[in-house]
Amino acid sequence: MVNDSLEITTICDDVGHSKFTIESGSTEIERPECGTPIYQHRSLPRIKILGTGGTIASKGTDSSQTAGYHVDLTIEELLDCIPDISSICELEYEQLCNVDSKDLNEDLLFKIYKGVTESLQTFDGIVITHGTDTLSETAFFIESSVDTGELPIVFVGSMRPSTSVSADGPMNLYQAILIAANPKSRGRGVLVSLNDQISAGYYITKTNANSLDSFNVRQGYLGNFVNNEVHYYYPPVKPQGCHKFKLKLAPGATTLKFPSVCILYGHQAMSSDLIDLVVDHYDGIVIATMGAGSLPNEVNQKLLSLDKPVIYSKRSMDGMVPTANLPRPLKGKSNIIASGYLNPEKSRILLQLALAENYCMEETRRVFRGVYGG
Ligand SMILES: NC(=O)C[C@H](N)C(=O)O
Known part of the structure; x- marks a missing residue:
């Protein structure tokens, strides 16, 4: 394991010189003024x-x-x-x-x-x-x-x-x-x-x-x-809310087999005809909505009627889709999930991974909650 630096203590009585450090990867060490330094070979990363x-x-x-x-x-x-x-x-x-x-x-x-x-x-x-x-x-x-x-x-x-x-x-x-x-x-x-x-x-x-x-x-x-x-700018940290999937690969596998998810791009005068064209060919759909989750009402109703997950992401490069902007079904549970801070292409991969794990709608929603969607 590579550490930031390696601290070495010598037998020298003089506290001021009894410790010295070797920067990672360095082969040169500083000799203390008295005592026997402990030489330690450090290999490069x-x-x-x-x-x-x-x-x-x-x-x-x-x-x-x-x-x-x-x-x-x-x-x-x-x-x-x-x-x-x-x-x-x-x-x-x-x-x-x-x-x-x-x-x-x-x-x-x-x-x-x-x-x-x-x-x-x-x-x-x-x-x-x-x-x-x-x-x-x-x-x-x-x-x-x-x-x-x-x-x-x-x-x-x-x-x-x-x-x-x-x-x-x-x-x-x-x-x-x-x-x-x-x-x-x-x-x-x-x-x-x-x-x-x-x-x-x-x-x-x-x-x-x-x-x-x-x-x-x-x-x-x-x-x-x-x-x-x-x-x-900051000490080490991993991305907030990143859900880790453990891929189940068959022995001798040579490819990844993911469920299919398509991305549709929202636009003025968008109609549900587009949804009809793709719905039977995909296990899930991601939509690059206009703004922070907005789509024509007719398209919302069509998407709510599907029995597969639909992720509402955004076509704007920055920003996010909050759950507050999602359309709600009149009764029952919704199949629409907000992408939070994920853009359409990252949302697609996250949905594929969730589908590959056979996550139910609520488990998939929880995964997107990690990025303030869900
Ligand atoms: N700048 C690039 O690398 C673009 C190139 N078309 C690629 O993605 O392979």
Whole structure:
């Protein structure tokens, strides 16, 4: 286990010099003025990097190109672009896949889940390179399905391809490794390293399709990065109300089999025809409602009549859906649940996990209560 620092007591009588500390990962120790120091060998933190692709692993045809590029760089090539980290940590890497994150499906999600769970016992930190489009979904899934204990799991992506002028990938990756290797990152669960910011994977979301400063959600900020220094604003804490699911995987499983949940987008003049089109094909529905839970009354009535769970989330990037805004059935129990602070794509994953556990409506509601919905 990597500690913040290691305190060593010598046999020296002089109290002022009888203790000294070795910073984590350091091999140099300070000798006290008298007495025999106790030398203790401390190894560097061991970091595992799992490569999955994304813009961070992409190449364009010239250095001004920032759109229309292709995933074409291995994790090994990516590591060649960052400053020397051999005095900071020991690295091992594995290429799980190399795809744009729009193509991540349940097979690949399973590979990431397995890559993480198999590395938990042997490494001090895990870094996952990932496309930013769906990074927040994978981060949310891992936080919800893996007991990370003290281990930092750091997702990292970039907004510019590796070939562009001022590519952000190498710095984001370098910072992700420093975050994963830093003892102050322990006990914080799943983190995201992007644009000098350290965020909580449970809440953070891509808020801008093009800008380098793309991951902006109020609930997400944990810290900042300045000149290779990790600055956390608060001591370690895990996301409030995060429900941990224990996945039941069949022996020899090669994919995740989740119940199907779709997301519908609310808009002016929305009608229940849209619900009729999808209802038979899905086990649950998430709606990106207008505002904080508002939908036309006719749509509300249609959704209340279904015998499957419907999560009311929001199309606004920030804010939340409170239970007070939910429509109520005239009699009986409601099948409509408020997403609280979760956006539609995170709500979808949470509902899938709850359905996979065969949670009843009230158990599912309780899970969403953790994020002030329910
Ligand atoms: N910036 C990015 O990584 C976007 C890319 N399309 C992806 O998600 O793989």
